[in-house]
Amino acid sequence: MAGERSSTSTSTVQMTTARYAGDRSREVDAAMIEHHRDEWPQLACVTERCDCLVHAVHKAPTETTAGRSAHFARNATSVHADCCHLGTTRQVEILEKMSGGELKAVGKHRDPLRGDVFLHRIPVPAAFDETPEQRPGQPPEVTPLTFARQIVPILNTAVKIAKLYQRYSDSDVDPHMEFQAECSGQPVEWPNFFYTRNRAIWFARRIRTAQKARTKLDPNMSPAQHRVSPLTHPVAVMFHIDRAPVESQYGKGEGWARGRLPVPADHDVPDEWVFIEGPLERLKTMFADAGTVRDSLYLGFGMWTVSKPTPRYPFGRLTLDVSAHHTSVCPISGDITKRVRTHWAAGRCDPETPLIRRELDQSP
Numbered sequence: 381m382a383g384e385r386s387s388t389s390t391s392t393v394q395m396t397t398a399r400y401a402g403d404r405s406r407e408v409d410a411a412m413i414e415h416h417r418d419e420w421p422q423l424a425c426v427t428e429r430c431d432c433l434v435h436a437v438h439k440a441p442t443e444t445t446a447g448r449s450a451h452f453a454r455n456a457t458s459v460h461a462d463c464c465h466l467g468t469t470r471q472v473e474i475l476e477k478m479s480g481g482e483l484k485a486v487g488k489h490r491d492p493l494r495g496d497v498f499l500h501r502i503p504v505p506a507a508f509d510e511t512p513e514q515r516p517g518q519p520p521e522v523t524p525l526t527f528a529r530q531i532v533p534i535l536n537t538a539v540k541i542a543k544l545y546q547r548y549s550d551s552d553v554d555p556h557m558e559f560q561a562e563c564s565g566q567p568v569e570w571p572n573f574f575y576t577r578n579r580a581i582w583f584a585r586r587i588r589t590a591q592k593a594r595t596k597l598d599p600n601m602s603p604a605q606h607r608v609s610p611l612t613h614p615v616a617v618m619f620h621i622d623r624a625p626v627e628s629q630y631g632k633g634e635g636w637a638r639g640r641l642p643v644p645a646d647h648d649v650p651d652e653w654v655f656i657e658g659p660l661e662r663l664k665t666m667f668a669d670a671g672t673v674r675d676s677l678y679l680g681f682g683m684w685t686v687s688k689p690t691p692r693y694p695f696g697r698l699t700l701d702v703s704a705h706h707t708s709v710c711p712i713s714g715d716i717t718k719r720v721r722t723h724w725a726a727g728r729c730d731p732e733t734p735l736i737r738r739e740l741d742q743s744p
């Protein structure tokens with residue numbers, strides 16, 4: 381049956397590097413496997429603080445396009461440490477627990493190149509808050525307090541999922557699992573739901589394109605209409621701020637905080653900014669630590685917009701209005717490995733992730 385734990389426990393990550401079990405500094409590469417044949421000493425996992433024993437697996441004949449290149453795999457009798465991202469089954473268990481059981485396995489799909497890929501989905505509450513009239517049969521509006529209680533564990537889990545994706549990408553490993561958010565019953569592929577700071581410019585571009593199309597349809601759009609997000613589901617975006625909250629010149633008690641996003645040299649917009657807007661006092665509480673914690677990262681969740689162009693910001697700014705319903709901004713906690721944090725905080729951009737929507741295979 382789709383969704384059973386057994387669907388994930390059989391998956392084994394193919395590792396491209398390993399090390400001598402007795403010597404953490406002696407790493408070996410999968411490219412060496414074919415030359416070495418079976419003359420290896422006992423090998424182990426390369427992840428810091430993991431002593432899981434692994435073995436070399438030779439290249440398989442390529443009868444299908446899948447083929448199998450030489451790699452290292454976990455010994456059947458050994459397990460990865462809890463902190464090791466290569467223990468995918470354990471990582472999913474930790475995520476399920478963290479999400480209060482909200483994260484669920486929902487089956488697998490077969491990728492011609494990658495083989496079986498296991499799918500996990502996490503439901504996001506109040507996803508279509510901005511358009512309640514389009515949700516017949518939905519429960520009544522969620523109060524801000526209920527919403528906060530629901531969303532915080534979901535966002536914490538989302539950050540943990542993002543960390544895992546980053547670690548797999550950094551170690552060039554395919555975990556054979558993917559995550560989705562579920563917004564009002566609709567699956568949303570992870571790259572469309574969660575943007576790390578290094579991908580956020582692609583999100584700004586996506587909104588800008590949608591807003592341009594909308595303005596074309598209605599050239600007389602009012603500023604209020606312009607502030608309605610073109611998104612069909614809320615999105616989580618990571619950012620850090622380089623300007624602590626200040627009072628807005630437009631409204632008493634209103635304010636904004638600002639952060640710059642990394643942009644590649646040939647990007648179509650020279651500067652990309654994140655603006656968090658709303659009641660000044662609320663912003664001050666939200667960003668109380670800003671400036672004292674180096675590289676403090678935040679996650680903003682909600683229906684983002686790109687603001688109307690101004691002379692100072694001729695391409696508009698990626699904006700989240702925290703006075704809107706069902707919006708959340710929270711600091712990203714410190715338990716991120718140094719390498720992942722450095723990547724997220726750095727000025728480097730990641731390429732946009734190509735998005736392929738796949739048919740879900742619900743077979744056993």
Ligand SMILES: [Zn+2]
Nearest residue numbers: 425430460464
């Ligand atoms: Zn390990």
